Amino acid sequence: xxxxxxxxxxxxxxxxxxxxxxxxxxxxxxxxxxxxxxxxxxxxxxxxxxxxxxxxxxxxxxxxxxxxxxxxxxxxxxxxxxxxxxxxxxxxxxxxxxxxxxxxxxxxxxxxxxxxxxxxxxxxxxxxxxxxxxxxxxxxxxxxxxxxxxxxxxxxxxxxxxxxxxxxxxxxxxxxxxxxxxxxxxxxxxxxxxxxxxx
Amino acid sequence: xxxxxxxxxxxxxxxxxxxxxxxxxxxxxxxxxxxxxxxxxxxxxxxxxxxxxxxxxxxxxxxxxxxxxxxxxxxxxxxxxxxxxxxxxxxxxxxxxxxxxxxxxxxxxxxxxxxxxxxxxxxxxxxxxxxxxxxxxxxxxxxxxxxxxxxxxxxxxxxxxxxxxxxxxxxxxxxxxxxxxxxxxxxxxxxxxxxxxxxxxxxxxxxxxxxxxxxxxxxxxxxxxxxxxxxxxxxxxxxxxxxxx
Numbered sequence: 001x002x003x004x005x006x007x008x009x010x011x012x013x014x015x016x017x018x019x020x021x022x023x024x025x026x027x028x029x030x031x032x033x034x035x036x037x038x039x040x041x042x043x044x045x046x047x048x049x050x051x052x053x054x055x056x057x058x059x060x061x062x063x064x065x066x067x068x069x070x071x072x073x074x075x076x077x078x079x080x081x082x083x084x085x086x087x088x089x090x091x092x093x094x095x096x097x098x099x100x101x102x103x104x105x106x107x108x109x110x111x112x113x114x115x116x117x118x119x120x121x122x123x124x125x126x127x128x129x130x131x132x133x134x135x136x137x138x139x140x141x142x143x144x145x146x147x148x149x150x151x152x153x154x155x156x157x158x159x160x161x162x163x164x165x166x167x168x169x170x171x172x173x174x175x176x177x178x179x180x181x182x183x184x185x186x187x188x189x190x191x192x193x194x195x196x197x198x199x
Numbered sequence: 200x201x202x203x204x205x206x207x208x209x210x211x212x213x214x215x216x217x218x219x220x221x222x223x224x225x226x227x228x229x230x231x232x233x234x235x236x237x238x239x240x241x242x243x244x245x246x247x248x249x250x251x252x253x254x255x256x257x258x259x260x261x262x263x264x265x266x267x268x269x270x271x272x273x274x275x276x277x278x279x280x281x282x283x284x285x286x287x288x289x290x291x292x293x294x295x296x297x298x299x300x301x302x303x304x305x306x307x308x309x310x311x312x313x314x315x316x317x318x319x320x321x322x323x324x325x326x327x328x329x330x331x332x333x334x335x336x337x338x339x340x341x342x343x344x345x346x347x348x349x350x351x352x353x354x355x356x357x358x359x360x361x362x363x364x365x366x367x368x369x370x371x372x373x374x375x376x377x378x379x380x381x382x383x384x385x386x387x388x389x390x391x392x393x394x395x396x397x398x399x400x401x402x403x404x405x406x407x408x409x410x411x412x413x414x415x416x417x418x419x420x421x422x423x424x425x426x427x428x429x430x431x432x433x434x435x436x437x438x439x440x441x442x443x444x
Contacts, residue, residue: 027399029235033314036230078290081308082282089275118278119312121231128308173415174407177227181407188400 018146026188031122045159053148060144063127216339223346229315234402241367243351245299251340261324262332358397
């Protein structure tokens with residue numbers, strides 16, 4: 001990093017980079033299962049996106065200090081995956097309880113998607129990737145925010161496209177998941193085109 | 200007699216994961232690694248092997264503990280068992296096959312949240328005997344390795360125009376260097392268009408087309424079976440009428 005560039009600029013650039021050029025779903029392939037599974041209709045897709053964003057940011061907020069201030073001093077950095085998945089599973093439970101208490105309407109909207117977030121690769125992938133590549137705390141949070149925004153945007157766009165695809169005359173063999181994957185491929189080509197901006 | 204039933208059950212638990220219930224192509228689970236690490240054949244095959252190891256080990260342990268673990272904490276317990284084996288695999292790969300470790304990257308850790316591994320322990324291992332769970336793990340592992348290797352071969356040939364063996368599994372070599380088999384050299388795939396297949400976009404497109412081909416085959420078989428059932432059913436009422444007279 002260039003010393004003359006203020007931190008806020010690198011922070012914002014990292015967010016944009018993680019959102020678009022390094023998009024979680026289309027370039028890094030995290031969370032394909034929920035991306036394909038929940039993007040049938042617009043509303044659940046949006047709820048899922050918000051829930052994942054929530055947990056991703058909180059998980060990164062907890063995992064980075066846990067790795068650098070607990071696991072490394074204790075001499076057991078190789079336990080990171082086990083610790084992270086426990087943190088994420090309990091965070092998902094906690095978020096569920098808090099939302100249930102303060103906003104039953106939102107809890108109903110999240111419904112069954114909340115427990116599914118535990119097994120969403122995006123959450124673990126970001127936490128693990130941050131500590132694996134030794135990012136600073138600020139840049140880890142930029143990664144988390146950008147990744148969440150990228151997931152939310154892409155799952156929402158995909159749901160919009162798929163709800164229109166339902167009305168189209170797609171060849172029988174391509175109906176459902178195959179055509180969704182090909183659409184995702186075309187969206188991915190569009191994002192590759194943005195590749196030069198970040199650097 | 201009961202021996203034969205047990206043998207049939209063993210056979211069923213082993214075979215169903217390979218083709219009939221293939222975890223990737225039929226159940227459509229575990230897509231993230233199937234798209235992310237399949238740029239080359241070797242990385243995909245390595246991923247399949249490690250996946251199989253984790254799945255077999257976690258299936259056996261989950262099945263061993265199936266009467267001990269209380270129902271309320273089943274899922275967290277399974278996740279911790281899987282995470283333990285993933286950590287073991289990570290350390291072993293890092294020590295023995297560092298090229299594989301670096302080419303799989305974070306997706307090795309992401310085996311923890313692989314839907315197939317968790318799915319098999321939730322839907323099979325916690326209800327079945329240890330031996331059956333072992334066979335189920337091996338069968339599903341072979342099925343997944345086959346599927347992911349097919350994607351890897353297609354993407355490497357279309358993306359690079361050749362197939363390389365020995366870059367990751369360094370013990371396979373010819374005069375100390377990896378073996379490269381040129382297949383589509385100097386064709387349109389080699390020069391310009393093929394690049395898309397080693398890009399992330401290619402993963403989606405290859406996977407989508409493969410799934411469509413499988414759906415087409417399944418549809419065709421279903422239609423054929425239906426037609427066969429219809430033509431077999433038609434003469435039956437006639438003979439019945441004849442018999443009634």
